[in-house]
Amino acid sequence: MSDVFVSSDPGTAPRELRDVVTVRDKLTQGYHDAVLEKVFRPSWFLIGNANELPKPGSFFVRDIPTFRTSVLVKRGKDGVIRSFHNVCRHRGKKVVPTECGWAEGTSSSHTCWFHGWSYSADGSLRSVPDENQFFSMDKAKNGLVPVRTEVWAGLIFVYFGGEDGVGLTEWLGELADGFEGYYTEMEKIGTFSADVRANWNIAMDSFSEGYHTIFLHRRTQPKLVGKDNPMRHAPLIDVYDRHVRVGTPANSEYLGPPAERALYAHGRKLSPAVETDFSLLPPAVNRTRFQPWFFDIVGHFPNVSILNGPHWYSVVTVWPIDRENTRLHFDLYARKTRHAGDRLAQAYTRGLQYTVAREDLSAMEDVQRGLDSGAIDSINLSLQEFSLQNRYAIIDELIGAR
Ligand code: FES
Ligand SMILES: [Fe+2]
DSSP states (O other), X not given: OGGGOSSOOGGGSSSOOOSEEEOGGGGSHHHHHHHIIIIITTOEEEEEEGGGSOSTTEEEEEEEGGGTEEEEEEEOXXXXXXXXXXXXXXXXOBSXXXXXXXXXXXXXXXXXXXXXXXXXXXXXXXXXXXGGGOSSOOGGGOSOOEEEEEEETTEEEEEOSOTTSOOHHHHHGGGGSSOTTXXXXXXXXXXXXXXXXXXXXXXXXXXXXXXXXXXHTTXXXXXXXXXXXXXXXXXXXXXXXXXXXXXXXXXXXXXXXXXXXXXXXXXXXXXXXXXXXXXXOOTTTTTTXXXXXXXXXXXXXXXXXXXXXXXXXXEEEEEEEETTEXXXXXXXXXXXXXXXXXXXXXXXXXXXXXXXXXXXXXXXXXXXXXXXXXXXSEEEOOXXXXXXXXXXXXXXXXXXXX
């Protein structure tokens, strides 16, 4: 079935890739420390969709264990989206409390619950109880500490590497064009998080290939594979300098169970339905207009996989907590609803996608245990796992291990 590939010639990759990747060295504390400073610190991270902040004062907070911080992302009175460390300038408490690493809402200001210091929507320090008892404190210099933030095509990105690092457009490279009007049409319809006892690479690997579908998801998604392409060989693999785009095929004979067919007949055809009308898609989504197409996996180096579907997209974000523990966020988005039928279709796909994601989670800790055993030194990656080969190669390059 290798003829299914249309853009996966290993010779087109920007670096020499290896299908046998040593892993023993990648599980050491020294390697992990180097990855945090040389890979994660100077990277841009997708953190949300601008539609999650619909009006002035809208905010969300996300704890980021990799940088031991919590980030408040907020739309100001002027409509501008800014991000701040969610850390009070008085004595350091988290200003907006989080539950399971997350919070959201709308508020013109934020008051720290400890001693009542209050911050405006633009992050400036607004009021301090007993202000005249702080003799040297300069209010103007004690706003929330900003985090560099940019919005691209409706998506919000943050950067923890300082003001001098690479700009977002340059960072996105080949992915910077062709998505206009796609993310801006989508609204968030679900989110959940999980901590797993596995290295972050193991988590990323699971959401970067379709090779496992016929086996790991055989119970929840048995009909995703058809006779024409049982191993879900990718119709497209673009390997760029940092990022990747992998087209994943649908089963042309897929019909879905009766309930799913009824829901998707009255609402939008969400996952796992096969959509053949590509008229709403921008050029960068299913860029070869392949049929039968399911979705693209767009790997935003180093820690995000976006699954771009015809009327939906989902984001898997992987944050290393430490060398062998990882936090995963799953965020699901769909085109804005037109009527109740679309709402029902959203509810159906949300339940199904979470069930499938839990199967992915279940394999990760077993892989970690297998590697911990020391029984194997390396892993073997196929052509379908080309994007994994690329990520391991880039990381080795960045930390000087190759
Ligand atoms: S730590 Fe926030 S007001 Fe004291
Ligand atoms: Fe999976």
